Amino acid sequence: MKIGILGGSFNPIHTGHLVLADEVREKLKLDKIIFIPLYLAAHKEEKDLLYASERLKMVRMALKGNPCFEASDIEVKRQGKSYTIDTLRSLRDKYPARDKFFFIVGSDALGYLSSWKDIDQVMKLAKLVVALRPNYPLKNLPKNVLPVAIESVDISGFRLRQRLKAGESTRYYLPKEVYEYIEKKGLYK
Numbered sequence: 001m002k003i004g005i006l007g008g009s010f011n012p013i014h015t016g017h018l019v020l021a022d023e024v025r026e027k028l029k030l031d032k033i034i035f036i037p038l039y040l041a042a043h044k045e046e047k048d049l050l051y052a053s054e055r056l057k058m059v060r061m062a063l064k065g066n067p068c069f070e071a072s073d074i075e076v077k078r079q080g081k082s083y084t085i086d087t088l089r090s091l092r093d094k095y096p097a098r099d100k101f102f103f104i105v106g107s108d109a110l111g112y113l114s115s116w117k118d119i120d121q122v123m124k125l126a127k128l129v130v131a132l133r134p135n136y137p138l139k140n141l142p143k144n145v146l147p148v149a150i151e152s153v154d155i156s157g158f159r160l161r162q163r164l165k166a167g168e169s170t171r172y173y174l175p176k177e178v179y180e181y182i183e184k185k186g187l188y189k
Contacts, residue, residue: 001099004033005126007075007087009041009157010055011048012182013062014173016155018069020131023150024104025068028129033104034091035059036072038082042117048161048188052076058182062175085118088125101126102146110141164188 006021013035021033037055056076063069074090075082088101095101103126105113110130116122128145132152141147155173163170165188171179182188 001032001095002028002030002102003091003095003099004028004030004102004104004129005036005087005091006033006104007036007038007082007084009049010035010037010059011050011157012055012160012174012178012187013059014155014157014160014178015175016153016173018062018175019153020104020106020150021069024102024129024131024148027148027150028102028146030068030102032068032070034070034072035063036075036087038075039079040081042081042083050187052079054187058178061177061181064177083117084122085116085125088122092125102129103127104129104131106130107132113142161188 004021004025006017008017010017017035021035024030025033037052037059039052040049053076056071056073059071063071074087078086078090084103088103091101103122105128107130113119122128123144129148130141130145131148131150160170160173164182170182174182
């Protein structure tokens with residue numbers, strides 16, 4: 001089985017995440033993509049970070065109806081800062097050794113890849129897949145990194161939170177159920 005792993009704050013999950021996952025899954029012929037919301041980011045402080053349980057709930061809403069997508073609470077349950085190496089080791093315990101992992105990141109992550117905890121071990125446990133993001137060209141890639149060109153969807157959680165705070169529409173940036181949940185709960189206002 002070929003399993004894609006897409007981690008992140010998902011604060012909130014948006015259509016850009018879903019397009020990214022779907023395109024990578026299709027182009028690399030992956031069997032499924034596991035979305036893993038982090039508890040706390042290891043590399044950056046994120047303002048307006050909702051409780052992990054709320055973000056996980058929205059991820060589950062967004063993935064409904066797609067049998068190739070699943071949500072994992074592995075980092076939410078572990079709590080603390082989220083490190084890719086710890087998550088991959090836990091997944092390796094859960095899945096047979098014959099399963100192959102593809103860890104998906106945007107090209108913006110290349111700038112701080114060398115600061116990841118145990119990056120050499122990360123690359124042994126999973127193939128690192130880098131998807132092109134607007135304003136972050138793929139250049140000077142390490143040879144063991146797999147670049148994947150995807151349709152550009154320039155949406156960021158930061159910008160969506162700004163729009164929500166300002167009372168601007170986010171309706172078509174978010175999956176319908178997530179949009180309705182955010183509106184009903186008054187999140188990010």
